[in-house]
Amino acid sequence: MIQNRHILDEFYRKLNAEEKLSYEEALAIYEALHREAVSLGAISHDNIWDGFEVDLRIAGAINMVGL
16 A cells, blocks of 8 residues: 555656656567567457556556566
8 A cells, every 4th residue: 555655756766767768679679579468368459448547557556566
């Protein structure tokens, strides 16, 4: 549970400022992750939005851990 939202917001602001990925780099990472997810069967092209809410919550939890 988030106890101090201001500290978390400051952390994310600093993280975003330090990462400095270009659009092309971010897109390449996204495309590689998408190909991997499709190859593993985690998602399909049939209906990519099925279970999106759950995936979003999982991604948020992973980001909180710092992986």
